[in-house]
Amino acid sequence: MQFLQILIDGFAISSLYGIGAIGFTLIFGVSGVLNLSHGAIMVMAAVAAWAGAGDLGFGPYGGAAFGVTVAVLTSLVTYGLVVRPIQTSTRIAREEREIFVLTGTLLWGIMLQEAIAYFFTSNPKTVLPLIPGVVSLIGVRTPAQEILTAAVAWAVIGLLWLLVNRTKTGRVLLAASINPRGLTLLGFEMSTIYFYVWALYGLLAGIAGVLLGAFLGVSSDNVGQLTASAFSIVVLGGLGSVGGSLIGAYVVGYLETVTAYLIAPSIRTIPVLLLLVLVVYVRPQGLLGRR
C-alpha cells in the first residue's frame, strides 16, 4: 500500500521536476547560461496563477494561463535585462562572464523573491486545482490534480520532443545546443535563437511553477530550494542533456519521496545531496553528460 503510494506520489513530483529541469538545461545547452533565478521564475508563475484565479477573477484555467504568461515575460526580461548585457559587455573579460552571469541571475532572483514577498507576503499559496476531487488509482486515494500534473508534464515533454525533432525551429535549437558557431556560419542569427530559447524556457518553467503551486503550494521562501533542486537534477543527469535531466528528475523525485515516507520528511533532501556529491566526484559530467 505504502509502496504504491510512493510510486504514485513520486511519479507526479518527478514529472514536475522534469519539465522545470529541462528548461534549465536547455538554456545551458544553447547559451551556456546557468540561470540562478530559475526558482524565482517558477514561484512568479505560481503566485500569478494564484492571484489570477483569485483576486483578478480569471477562474482556474484563466489563472493558470496568466501564470504561464507571466513566467514567459519574466524569462524574457531576465534575458534582456540581466543575461544579455553581461554577455555583450566589453568590460567583462570572457573567462569571467560565467561568474558574472551566475551572480547577476542570483541577484535578479533575490529581487524577484523580495518583490513577491512584498506584494503578496511570503505565506504559502495554493493554486486552485484545475480538476477538484479524489479518485482511486490501483487502490490508492489520489487527488485528481496529481494525475493531471503527471499527464500535463508528460504531454509537455511529448510536445517538446515533437518540436525538437519534427519542426525546423526545433532542429535549429538542437543544432544551437550542439554547435552554435556552426549555426552562425550557416547564416542563422543567434540573437533570434536565444529569444526563442528563453521564451521556451519561460513556458516550461511557468507550467512547472503553476502545477507545483496547485500540487504542493509554494511561497517566496521556496525560491532557493527550487533553484538548488533544478541545479542538482541537471548536474546529476549531465549539463545540457535533456534525456539526462529527465532521468535525473526521476532519481531525485523518487529518492526524496522514499526518504520522506520511510525515514522522515525533515531530511528529504539529504540523500539527494549526498548522491550529488558522490556523482560529482566519480563522474563529474553527470549520467548522460557530453564532456
Next chain:
Amino acid sequence: MDNRKSFAAILIVLAALALLPFGVSGYILGLLTLGFYTAVFAMSWDLLFGFAGEVNFGPSFLIGTGAYTAGLLNHYAIWPIWACTMAGAGAAVIGGLLLAVPALRLRGPYFGLVTLVAVLLLQNMIVLFAGTTGGEIGLDLPDVLAVDDSNNYWIALAFMGISGLLLFGLSRSAVGLILQASGQDAVQAGALGFNVTKHKLAAFCVSALFSGLAGAMLIFYEGTASVGTVVDIGVGVQVIIAAVLGGRRTILGAALGAVFLIGAGEMLRPLGELSTFVVSAVALVVILFVPGGFLGAVLHGERR
C-alpha cells in the same frame, strides 16, 4: 599604486578608525564591528575567487564550520575562547582541504555546485542534530569576547587590520602573482614551471583559516551561534556581493564592499522587506555597469 604607498594608506585609515570610539555612539560601533567581521569573510573569499579563480558559492561552509566547532567546544567542553577559536580555525582549514580536492578536479559550475551542496549539507546537519547544536534557534555561548562596545570594536578592528594586511601582502607577493596566473590559465602556469596544485591548496587553506577565525570570533562577539548568521546561503551570498561590489581581485575592495553592505542594509531598514530588494538591485546595477566594483573603478581611472 605601488605597494609602499598602499600600505601607508591602509595604516592611516586603520589609525583613523581606531580613534572612532571616542566620537561616535555604541550603535554605530556595533554596526562597524559586524562590518569588520564580514570584511574578513569577503577578503578571504576574494583570495580564492579573484586570485585562485575558484568560484566558491559556499563561503559560509568554511565560516560555519569554524563558528560551530568553536561554539560547540565552548558550550560543552567549556574551553577558553582562544582555544575554541584556534580549534575552529583548524576545523575550517580541514573543511577547506575537503573543498580543495574536488576543486582541483572540477571546472566552473561543477565546483560551484559542490560548494553549494557543502553549505546545504552543513545546514541540514545542524538542523538535524538540533538537540546538540541548538538547530535553528541557535547555540548560546557561556563566554563573550568583551562586554563593552568599544573593546569589541577594537578587537574586531585589530583582527580585520591584521587579516587584511596579511591577505593583501600575500596577494601582492610572488605567491599572489602565481595564484593569479594559475587561476587564469592553469595549463600555461604549469608549463612555466609553477606548481599549480600546491599554490591552489595553499590558497584554500589560507582562505579557510581566515574565514574560520572570523566566523569563530563573530559568534563570540554575538554570544550565540545560529544558522542564520554564519551558515545560511544568504550569508554566503552577502559575502560574494560584498567582494564583487567592492572590486574583486583587490582584497581591500572586498573589505570596503562588506562595510558598505552592512551599513546600507542598516540604513535601508525602514524600508522593511524592500531593503534586500534595493541592496540586490544596487549590486546588480554595479555588476552591469561597473564590473570592476568600487575600487576597480577608482584604480582603473587612475591608471588612464
